[in-house]
Amino acid sequence: MNGASDAAGMADMVGTAGMTSTTSASNANRGNGTSVWDAVVGQPIVPALQQTVADASASLDGAPSGSMTHAWLFTGPPGSGRSVAAKAFAAALQCDSGGCGTCAECTDVRNGTHPDVAALVTEGLSIKISQVRELVPKAALRPARGRWQIVIVEDADRLGEDAADALLLSVEEPPDRTVWMLCAPTAEDIAPTIRSRCRVVQLRTPPSDAVATYLSTTEGIDKRTATFAARAAQGHIGRARALATDENARSRREEVLKLPFALDDLRQCLDAAASLVDAAKADAERHCDALDAREVDELKRALGAESTGRKPRNMDAAVKELEREQKLRRTRVQRDSIDRALIDVLALYRDVLMLQLGVRTELINDEMRASLDRLARNSRAESTLRRMEAIGQAREALMANAAPLLTLESMALTLREG
Amino acid sequence: MAARTVDPLVPVTLVVGPETLLAERAVAAVVRAARRAQPDADVSEVTGSEMTAGGLAEHTSPSLFATARVLVIHDVQNVPDAVGDALVAFAHEPVDDMYLVLVHPGGVKAKKLLERLRKAGVHEVKAERLTKADDQVSFVRSEVHHAGGRIDEAAARQLVEAVGGDLRTLASAASQLASDAPSGVVDQQLVGTYFEGRADVKGWVVADRAVEGKTGAAIEELRWALQTGTDPVLVIGALATALRTLARLSGAPRGVRDADLARDLGVPPWKIRILRGQLRGWTPAGLARAIRAVASADLAVKGGVNDSTHALTTALVRIDEARSG
DSSP, X not given: OGXXXXXXXXXXXXXXXXXXXXXXOTTTTSSSSOOGGGGSOSOTTHHHHHHHHHHHHHHHTTSOOTTOOSEEEEEOSTTSOHHXXXXXXXXXXXXXXXXXXXXXXXXXXXXXXXXTEEEEOOOSSSBOHHHHHHHHHHHTSOOSSSSSEEEEETTGGGBOHHHHHHHHHHHHSOOTTEEEEEEESSGGGSOHHHHTTSEXXXXXXXXHHHHHHHHHHHSOOOHHHHHHHHHXXXXXXXXXXXXXXXXXXXXHHHXXXXXXXXXXXXXXXXXXXXXXXXXXXXXXXXXHHHHHHHHHHHHXXXXXXXTSSSOOTTHHHHHHHHHHHHHHHHHHHHHHHHHHHHHHHHHHHHHHHHHHHTOOOOXXXXXXXXXXXXXXXXXXXXXXXXXXXXXXXXXXXXXXXXXXXXHHHHHHHHHHHO | OHHHHSOOOOSEXXXXXXXXXXXXXXXXXXXXXXXXXXXXXXXEEEEGGGOOHHHHHHHHSOOTTXXXXXXXXXXXXXSOHHHHHHHHHHHHSOOTTEEEEEEEOSSXXXXXXXXXHHHTTOEEEEOOOOOSHHHHHHHHHHHHHHTTOEEOHXXXXXXXXXXXXXXXXXXXXXXXXXXXXXXXXEOHHHHHHHOOXXXXXXXHHHHHHHHXXXXXXXXXXXXXXXXXXXXXXXXXXXXXXXXXXXXXXXXXXXXXXXXXXXXXXXXXXXXHHXXXXXXXXXXXXXXXXXXHHHHHHHHHHHTTOSOHHHHHHHHHHHHHHHHTO
């Protein structure tokens, strides 16, 4: 595979540099209020993408393609809206007027029903090669209705090596009208063979006022809640939305932020770790239980379990396979939930550190200033740093598949010692 | 074993259970008894799935030459329904000089057939797995005894620890020892000469030794455990659980009844006394250090270090240091 790697020869970090430097007119996208770009929050790169859409549109009429190309990689920190940006871009490409947000093309892309926009979303721990193999023939088709045949791979960082190889040939030299859009946290998360075929669109963590404005204008959330949610979510749009709309998420967060104040003895540390794990399990149950049951039902029905009255052959094996995947998904949900909690705790210590160092900056947890002050007075900046380090190590360990309870216990004990 | 004590030659013998060695022996006992009664007895073996009602009739109808016949049906849970009915009918009205041996591997399949056969009063031989160490020890003792030797409890236990719970291996080891023992007496020294080492060391054994401060023993058990294929992750889990339980016990308020304490810690009530013993010698700070040592070993093993034995040994040593303060 690697041998053919330079054939296309349009590897493009250069393109990125060109694009990210076009940051001047950052508010141009908040014009008429209905554009598909409205969902892309606080990203100065939008005008450049709009220019690309214009180029692409012109190229269909025979003009040179300009900044349009056939493979894009959207990178940015979690919650910066990678897949939202990719979808907006896809809609804008399909739309006659560059992403009006109201026409059939735009609505269909938004609803995920557009025949020429396929999205590969995974809820499992990795994208399987069989999923990629289903997608590749689709990418070889001409668009049925729209202007382009677009394939979006969300979570492209979850492509395994073999899955990435299966994708490579198509990403490298797709048919004229096909556009690939991959999304990943950083370009380094993608196999170099694929990365080098893509033009990178780098998103940034949206500033919290942009997130707050987005929440209050498009989701109709009151200003105060929106500001709080945006600040607490630290630029993670989805998390901000959850905090703003979901009472449960808010109380979970409050619960988590009590953790640093309840580490007085060994038992409390262990309890704190256990409650984090239990809450994550509860999250996973809430998220997965109904979904799992429905998927199993659907699979059984698809295999004809109810219609024929006889148990279809191989049904047990298929159900078992599905359940195995569901277990992986549950692991991922659980792990993500713990990670979110750890980020919140990390932000709290970050605030403490700011206070200890006398940095005048906005506190992420401004509403609990009094307790933060107390925590800051009772320890030194060095130990705050050590604590933050311990949280970081715990997050890394969890990503490396360490036992959650044990890791969190170890972290809580380190937090206690400082 | 039961097959040896009663006369095995009955019209229908039902052998039920997953332990193949015992099942084979039960079958062999019937065959041997039949041959003893009539040296030219005719023995045929079939599996349940290939048995047909006609085939069974052929086997069970009176023979022209009036020889005794033994029909062994393996996997009797797979016989077609018609054959099952015929078997039950045979059990009710046996034919002279015809001996059926039905082998069922246990489990729920064809449970009804088993019930009907039992009701018809067939002779049943159990071939259950011997999972308890005590049962295995007495198995070894009876094996040696049958091979014409003698073995005491301690030596038998040593053999079980060295060989593991597989009955076939135990049986052959027992007969080898019995025939090699100079005067028929198998002692610990003789067992030690032939069988060294340990099988089936569980993670919690390592953990128990470690928290008790017997680090040397813990490391030895660890080596055996890993050598015999115990997953390092299980050992980590056992260590973590042991330390966690101790840490919770150490933080438990005074004056709580043992039963409540046991529920709180998630252990059976009798374990509390053992745990109190293990807790002696630990300080809260030491437990904290030990837990962290296990956590870093966990990460090392999961992160794919070359040598998980080394990571675990280091953890044990650090637990020891944490305990002695």
